[in-house]
Amino acid sequence: MCGAPDQSVALPAGTDLTKETVLVGRVLASGSPVAGAFVRLLDGTGEFTAEVVASASGDFRFFAAPGTWTLRALSRSGNGEAVLTADGPGLHTTELAVA
16 A cells, blocks of 8 residues: 555645645546556656655646656556756646646
């Protein structure tokens, strides 16, 4: 069982987006949410950093440092990858298509 918090829940109380970098998104297959996809966070050198399981609505969330990150989704619907650059604190959003 994954120890990550429920990915569909709003940001935790006390999250300060002026100081914290949060990467959020949704895993989609042909425009429909993909529940249960494994979403991996890779740093700028391609090293594995973290993994969460997408919620029933395909949502995922990572707290990270500013920088360029690769997000990789693995699911029964297929796999996909996206690069997201977080140039500073705040909420950084992406959609991750799998095929």
